[in-house]
Amino acid sequence: MISKRSIYIWGISILCFVVLMIVTPTYPQDEDYHNFADQRTFLGIPNMLNVVSNFPFLIVGLIVLVLCHHGNYFRLSLQGELWGWTCFFVGVAAVGIGSSYYHLKPNDATLVWDRLPMTVAFTSIVAIFIIERVDEKKGTISIIPLMMVGIISILYWRFFDDLRPYGVVQFVPLIAIPAMAILMPPMYTHSTYWLWAAGFYLLAKVEEQEDKVIYGWTHHIVSGHTLKHLCAAMVPVFLALMLAKREIEPQRQxxxxxxxxxxxxxxxxxxxxxxxxxxxxxxxxxxx
Missing domain, CATH: 1.20.5 (Single alpha-helices involved in coiled-coils or other helix-helix interfaces)
Structure with a gap:
């Protein structure tokens, strides 16, 4: 049974989103987005460094998925946690495939398969935070609705050429998770790993924006977008280290x-x- 408080929270969230959509202009996909600095072909692979730099996502995602389900290596005691982390690392592994596919031939159609698994990772990590910091039941119930919100944001972009919903799905966790990690009492130790993960993701976004600048600084050795992939792949690495090291937090402060x-x-x-x-x-x- 969903409580009145949960209904109020969802209602306020939806209202804020509707207001945001009314007061802000449409934000279409910039066609120049696909024009990456490093377009070199090696071994017959176009945009090779941008393609292969996605492989760490696949490797980390698959390894941690095995550790989650084989012998319960991470000691996940709550069913919601297991589902949430499974969705997150499935999304991470899928990013390795989807983003590599996109960079072989960058365009709006292939970009869908890059962004779709990312929304699964973004939204599932929010559900995990709700499980750990707010309420286990509410967090577990929110996994599917939050992922559906992410998928709808991708469909909205493709049908209406408007990135605003996707922007909310991508950047709200970037703000909310560090804030919740700092302000809300944790269930487990080693909460600082959340901040390390957020820091690397923020660095990855900066490198993405400065793609061509970094390519020039490095004398055309590596581009900002390639470094963005490598830094972003550190996010699941830090979260996996956190899962391996953490224990129940006795003080909950x-x-x-x-x-x-x-x-x-x-x-x-x-x-x-x-x-x-x-x-x-x-x-x-x-x-x-």
């Missing part, structure tokens, strides 16, 4: 609270050190 406590201890330690140094100087002066 947010990173912000932890940082405040650490800062207070460092400050108190410095004050105590200054006092001891002052007392020592005072004693030495008296003895003299």
């Amino acid at each position: 947010s990173l912000l609270t932890t940082w405040r406590i650490s800062y207070r201890r460092v400050k108190e330690s410095r004050l105590n050190g200054e006092r001891q140094e002052y007392n020592y100087t005072e004693v030495r002066t008296t003895e003299s």
